[in-house]
Amino acid sequence: MIAHDAVLSFASELVAPHRLTFRVDPGLAPDGYRFEFADGVLEVSGENARGALYAAYDFLEGAVRGSDAPRFTIRGVNPCESLARHSPEQLRKFIDRLGRWRFNRIVIHTQYGYEEHRELLEIECARRGIEPIHYTYYNLAFCGDVSPEYFARKADGGVKASGRRLECYDRLCASNPEGLAAYGRGVDAYLRTHPELDEILFATADGAEYCECARCRHLGPVEQCMAFYDPFFDCAGGRKRHFISYFHRYHLPVDLRRLQQTEFIMFDTHVRDRRVPLRDEYARSAVQPRLIEADPRASMPVNRYLIDRLKEWREVASGKVYVFENYMMQSIYGVPTLDNHIYLQDLRLFAELGIDGVVYEAFEPGIQAMLPLLDAAAQALWHPERDYEIDQSNGVYRPDYQEFYRLAGEHKANRNWTTWAALLEHLLSRPDYEEFDFRYIGFNAAWFVQQRLGAWRTGDEWTDRFLSINKLWDFMNEVERPRETTERIIRELLERVHIAKKNGC
Numbered sequence: 001m002i003a004h005d006a007v008l009s010f011a012s013e014l015v016a017p018h019r020l021t022f023r024v025d026p027g028l029a030p031d032g033y034r035f036e037f038a039d040g041v042l043e044v045s046g047e048n049a050r051g052a053l054y055a056a057y058d059f060l061e062g063a064v065r066g067s068d069a070p071r072f073t074i075r076g077v078n079p080c081e082s083l084a085r086h087s088p089e090q091l092r093k094f095i096d097r098l099g100r101w102r103f104n105r106i107v108i109h110t111q112y113g114y115e116e117h118r119e120l121l122e123i124e125c126a127r128r129g130i131e132p133i134h135y136t137y138y139n140l141a142f143c144g145d146v147s148p149e150y151f152a153r154k155a156d157g158g159v160k161a162s163g164r165r166l167e168c169y170d171r172l173c174a175s176n177p178e179g180l181a182a183y184g185r186g187v188d189a190y191l192r193t194h195p196e197l198d199e200i201l202f203a204t205a206d207g208a209e210y211c212e213c214a215r216c217r218h219l220g221p222v223e224q225c226m227a228f229y230d231p232f233f234d235c236a237g238g239r240k241r242h243f244i245s246y247f248h249r250y251h252l253p254v255d256l257r258r259l260q261q262t263e264f265i266m267f268d269t270h271v272r273d274r275r276v277p278l279r280d281e282y283a284r285s286a287v288q289p290r291l292i293e294a295d296p297r298a299s300m301p302v303n304r305y306l307i308d309r310l311k312e313w314r315e316v317a318s319g320k321v322y323v324f325e326n327y328m329m330q331s332i333y334g335v336p337t338l339d340n341h342i343y344l345q346d347l348r349l350f351a352e353l354g355i356d357g358v359v360y361e362a363f364e365p366g367i368q369a370m371l372p373l374l375d376a377a378a379q380a381l382w383h384p385e386r387d388y389e390i391d392q393s394n395g396v397y398r399p400d401y402q403e404f405y406r407l408a409g410e411h412k413a414n415r416n417w418t419t420w421a422a423l424l425e426h427l428l429s430r431p432d433y434e435e436f437d438f439r440y441i442g443f444n445a446a447w448f449v450q451q452r453l454g455a456w457r458t459g460d461e462w463t464d465r466f467l468s469i470n471k472l473w474d475f476m477n478e479v480e481r482p483r484e485t486t487e488r489i490i491r492e493l494l495e496r497v498h499i500a501k502k503n504g505c
């Protein structure tokens, strides 16, 4: 829901000392607006209050009259699991960018960093008419009181969950009636205690650790997911429900009734070949063998497979369908990938297919080199037919980032403690180190070395945990002062690597 008054007073502040007047014009296209400035007054009419904000930005950029309407009604970002890595200042800056980009959506991973930043998110998003989509892992949100015996099993009958506390890979057995009943009570309790969550995206556990018990092993990933989605759908009536199609779950389930009534479908292109447009007329994108496990039709160039599935979803869904593009993937460390024009081409295809919009993966730490594309994409979401110049030379390859790019490349090629230490030492010695996503880079780069070279025990509980846990966000959820603790552990690890090297280990 748009906070009408909050947007209008924020837009008025922006144009002060001039005055802003606003009138709703339901005849305009969604998010459409028109404005004129005369005698110290900016007169705006808009389909909704966001028009006042967009007119205010146009005015601040020098326009005295104009009108516009976006081609896509869903325009936004998904910061994924990164919220806990943002300082309040970074998050405020990020949300301000969203407003200036004329974005109207932010995906919030409700179990990762939301509580800490909740008030800031609510206030800053409301001012800009940005509507949150609460990305909710069913396991983390609904299963806190579910007994461990109901969790997914290995083929030999053992429980798969790590057992310490729930992590994003942990999932329930999809066939145990008592487990499903306990899950249903968990959904009900969560929704009753969170009336403020107007839009909820239902996410299954991450990863591919499906239940392999005698009854589940005949169920595919889609069936194992729908066992949990269906009760959620029934319980969350009255709210806006989002379903995510992703990885092993691009194909449709047999029973479509609930999905046909689901208000929003997010189609996550996670496995796409980003060097090739999704239209992929020349079949140059790679085949993704892991997709074939779940759908034999995936034995074709992956981008073609994805577009076929996206068309299917568009056809069956009566609600809105939008795409999630993993543009600023955490694993690329904020190193630009030179595929910007591909994403802009894809927007034209989405417009043709009747897709309602796009959310891009983006977050403030490490965003600098990614800004040229995001700036262009923000405009292209309004006018995908226009041509946009992206200056790769200055905007993307910042000269002062060259050493960081070189060390990140060297580490990815070698993945040992020497290249890890060189990369982290460089980052942490920079006065602007907070501008990089150094916590994720420090964790992820160390994790790969650990996987490759085997266990390196430091004797410190948190440092050892840091090296062995699968996901940084699960780690950050466990510690006090997650940003500071993570930085401290990375610095200590760096010190230990230096000592080990000095001692010739």
Ligand SMILES: [Zn+2]
Pocket: 152, 153, 172, 173, 174, 175, 176, 211, 212, 213, 214, 215, 216, 217
């Ligand atoms: Zn099972």
